[in-house]
Amino acid sequence: MSSHEHGSDDCVDYIERIVYFIDNELEEADCAVVEMHLRECGPCLERHDLQKAVKQLVARSCSESAPESLRDRVRLQLREVSIQITEGNA
Template structure:
């Protein structure tokens, strides 16, 4: 496996700080030396941040009420 393949295989875990110290250091060193993998890392970081922001948003109360009403309706018909 090449350095790029190994770094990209571990990039997701690296982005989420889920790698052990040795693997994280290897990925960090590779990113410092490889523009292609750095670009991949920047894209992954941007996507990760976009997902984090989206998960913090709350649905409008009107939509929440509509969904809860529908759930209760489905539950009521299944309970019969």
């Protein structure tokens, strides 16, 4: 059994670090510490895997372009709001 229990205070320190670890925003020494914790802590490893999967899904979804018809409707609504604001200030 691991020395880390689900929800332990030790894991709280890693929650934010896991996000930075996934984004490759940690120093090499910090990466090593997080990797070691993930090897020893199943709940944190599950959190890491879930966050990584969500991040990949969002990245895939954000790479798609909106259909031109939707883009045209949004532009039209923005112009209408702009006109209403302009007329309200006149």
